[in-house]
Amino acid sequence: MTFDVLQSFLYISIELTVLFFGISFLVSFLQGIVPYERLEKRLGNSPLLISASFTLFFAFITPFCSCSTIPIVVSFLHKKVRFGIVMIFLFASPVLDPTILTLMAALFGFKVTIVYTITTSILCVLIGLTLERLGFEQEVKQVIMKVDQPSVQRFNVIAALKETIKLMKTVYPFLMIGAGIGAIIHGTIPTEWISNYLGGSQWWLVPIAAIVGIPLYIRLSTMIPISQIMIVKGMALGPVMALMISSAGASLPELTLLNSIFKKKLMLAFIGSVFMMSTISGLLFYAL
Structure with missing residues (x-):
């Protein structure tokens, strides 16, 4: 068991480090050519439906897990992109992926x-804009928002590397803490146990599955074949979908990363939103 946990930790930590460092470097490297001002203008000044649709499309073409969306979220926050739009991307990117949808x-x-x-897209938009309307933009830690604005040189590898290292120093300890906790859960809770205790078609299994899924670090690409096994073993589609969405939409590594960006109220709102999105989606599948 100890070896399994250690193996899971090494796999998760290496995967997260490579993904996070790679995406952070890419974002920093491309800052010189990405028209952030034009993007901010389009996302902020376009009609709401267009802005939300554009954000969903951007989330769709960025097939990242929940943790590796954080560098883009931080970049958007630095550039003062509309808060509701940033939250839509944060919720949508891990659960919308052309490869995963094809496999599904x-x-x-x-x-x-x-x-x-359709369900996840609508819920991501509604939840993101609701959080903005309720004033949760004030719950973003200002220390993260205060960044230098030097002139960005195009394709400057050294400058991009320095910016990436600076970001990694801020959030990497949280990344490793979350990876350790996620590895313990991932390595000690077998699929058979979840299937046995979440079998059946009772409606209350949906919110339970959503709660179980939130702390698990399971990428959606991994969760889909596991879900197929669960369905074969008798688990209803509603709880399976709730488990898939909650495990993809949030995880302990992601929550520890977000803790370096969000204040407590926004953290709780994020967790509650993922729970609500996965529960509503699961109940809809249960009804169907």
Whole structure:
């Protein structure tokens, strides 16, 4: 068991380090050519439906896990992109992925995939804009928002590397803490146990599955084949979908990273939002 936990920790920490460092470096490297001012203008001044649709499309073409969306979120916050739009991206990017949706269609059918895509897209928009309307923008830590604004040189590898290291120093300890906790849970809770205790079709299994999924570090690409096994073993589609969405939308590594960016109230609101999104989606599949 100890070896399994250590192996899980090494795998998760290495994967997160590579992903986070790589994406952070890429974002910093491309800052000289990415038209952030134009992007900010489009996302902030375009009609709300257009801004939200553009954000969903951007989330769709960035197939990242929940943790590796954080560098882009930080970059958007630095550039003062509208808070509701940033939150839509934060919720949507881990759960919308063309590769995953294709795999989902192959395993579960097109009807399930279409319902999943539409439901998660609508909920991401509604939740993101609701958090903005409720004033949660004030719950972003100002120390993270205060960054220098030097002139950015195009394709400057050294400058991009320095900026990436600076960001890593801020959040990497949180990354490792979350990876350790996630590895313990990942290595000690077998799939069979979850299937046995979440089997059946009672409606209350949906929120329970959503709660169970939040602390697990399971990428959606990994969760889909596991979910197929659960369904074969008798688990209803509603709890499976709730577990998939909650485990993809939030995880302990991501929560520890977000803790370096968000204040306590926004952290609680984020967790509650992921729980609500996964529960509503699961209940909808249960009804269908």
